[in-house]
Amino acid sequence: xxxxxxxxxxxxxxxxxxxxxxxxxxxxxxxxxxxxxxxxxxxxxxxxxxxxxxxxxxxxxxxxxxxxxxxxxxxxxxxxxxxxxxxxxxxxxxxxxxxxxxxxxxxxxxxxxxxxxxxxxxxxxxxxxxxxxxxxxxxxxxxxxxxxxxxxxxxxxxxxxxxxxxxxxxxxxxxxxxxxxxxxxxxxxxxxxxxxxxxxxxxxxxxxxxxxxxxxxxxxxxx
Amino acid sequence: xxxxxxxxxxxxxxxxxxxxxxxxxxxxxxxxxxxxxxxxxxxxxxxxxxxxxxxxxxxxxxxxxxxxxxxxxxxxxxxxxxxxxxxxxxxxxxxxxxxxxxxxxxxxxxxxxxxxx
Numbered sequence: 001x002x003x004x005x006x007x008x009x010x011x012x013x014x015x016x017x018x019x020x021x022x023x024x025x026x027x028x029x030x031x032x033x034x035x036x037x038x039x040x041x042x043x044x045x046x047x048x049x050x051x052x053x054x055x056x057x058x059x060x061x062x063x064x065x066x067x068x069x070x071x072x073x074x075x076x077x078x079x080x081x082x083x084x085x086x087x088x089x090x091x092x093x094x095x096x097x098x099x100x101x102x103x104x105x106x107x108x109x110x111x112x113x114x115x116x117x118x119x120x121x122x123x124x125x126x127x128x129x130x131x132x133x134x135x136x137x138x139x140x141x142x143x144x145x146x147x148x149x150x151x152x153x154x155x156x157x158x159x160x161x162x163x164x165x166x167x168x169x170x171x172x173x174x175x176x177x178x179x180x181x182x183x184x185x186x187x188x189x190x191x192x193x194x195x196x197x198x199x200x201x202x203x204x205x206x207x208x209x210x211x212x213x214x215x216x217x218x219x220x221x222x223x
Numbered sequence: 224x225x226x227x228x229x230x231x232x233x234x235x236x237x238x239x240x241x242x243x244x245x246x247x248x249x250x251x252x253x254x255x256x257x258x259x260x261x262x263x264x265x266x267x268x269x270x271x272x273x274x275x276x277x278x279x280x281x282x283x284x285x286x287x288x289x290x291x292x293x294x295x296x297x298x299x300x301x302x303x304x305x306x307x308x309x310x311x312x313x314x315x316x317x318x319x320x321x322x323x324x325x326x327x328x329x330x331x332x333x334x335x336x337x338x339x340x
Contacts, residue, residue, distance in 0.1 A: 018311060020309055020311060020312075024312070025311070025312075025315065028312045028315035028316055029315050031315075031316060032315050032316055032318065032319030032320070033319065035316075035319045035320045035322075035323040036319055036322065036323045036326070038323070039323030039324070039326050039327050040326070042327060043326065043327045043330040043331065046327070046331060046336060047330060047331065047334045047336060049336075077269065077272060081265070081269050084265060085262065085265060088258070088261045088262065088265065089258065091258075091261075091298060091302050092254060092255075092257075092258040092302075094302070095249075095254050095302050096251070096254065098248075099248065099251070099254075102248070116251060202302075202303075203303055206298055206299075206302045206303045207303070209298055209302075210294075210295050210298050210299060210303075213291055213294045213295050213298065214291060214295065216268075216291075217268065217287050217288065217290070217291035218291075221268055221269070221271075221272045221287050222283075222284055222287055223278060
């Protein structure tokens with residue numbers, strides 16, 4: 001039977017016989033399963049696309065035959081483009097937070113090095129950008145409801161709110177996770193020994209980002 | 224756990240353990256360039272959306288899909304460090320991702336959203 005020598009400093013951190021941290025294997029397996037969850041939601045959206053009998057529609061004008069009311073295309077591309085940019089930048093802040101935690105013990109001499117090495121700053125910025133994205137989503141959902149599109153209006157509404165709602169729930173969980181790490185950082189400081197914990201949170205956060213990259217193209221841009 | 228001196232895989236696994244715990248990460252300069260590229264590609268995507276002449280062509284959807292896949296790939300490779308990480312993590316991600324993508328394509332064929340003419 002093959003055996004593994006684990007450094008004494010890593011004892012008790014849960015390494016598998018592959019020599020890799022079990023928690024990191026678990027988060028990648030979880031992300032793999034999440035790929036399939038979002039694939040099912042995206043495929044449902046794409047299958048139902050264009051099959052709604054009543055409006056409002058995502059990219060087309062619709063006139064209600066009963067009331068004569070004209071509904072504009074409901075998707076607001078400028079607002080969603082800004083929220084997409086916000087989420088992309090949150091991923092940059094997240095990698096900087098992880099790098100700051102990993103390199104905490106390295107002395108910082110310049111102002112730039114101190115800024116880049118400030119894990120509290122980057123964790124806060126990531127959580128703030130995530131919250132901003134959620135605010136944009138709340139604004140979008142509210143304006144859709146005011147314009148007459150709810151989850152029960154048509155097939156587009158059902159599949160759109162389910163897909164983007166699930167994504168928003170994942171972002172919310174990510175923001176709470178980041179705020180927890182930020183609280184720990186303020187309480188006792190996050191150092192290289194905590195890098196794996198921050199790395200796992202970062203992987204989840206980047207996954208939420210890549211899912212949005214797919215949603216933005218497939219739902220918002222492709223007509 | 225005792226290590227056998229005759230076990231040939233021992234040193235390899237120990238090296239893997241070290242690699243798994245502390246893999247190489249990109250530098251700030253690479254992170255900055257990735258962010259700039261992501262922003263630039265997103266701007267190109269939105270620009271394509273607002274070009275009616277381009278939207279009407281058959282190239283519109285494939286172009287957006289390729290740009291989106293490119294953004295997806297660079298986030299996964301550089302921000303999620305999959306380019307630098309252990310092959311097992313790559314397999315754990317790309318395997319389910321391939322199944323997920325195949326499922327989407329098969330369902331689109333099944334429900335008549337895609338067709339071979």
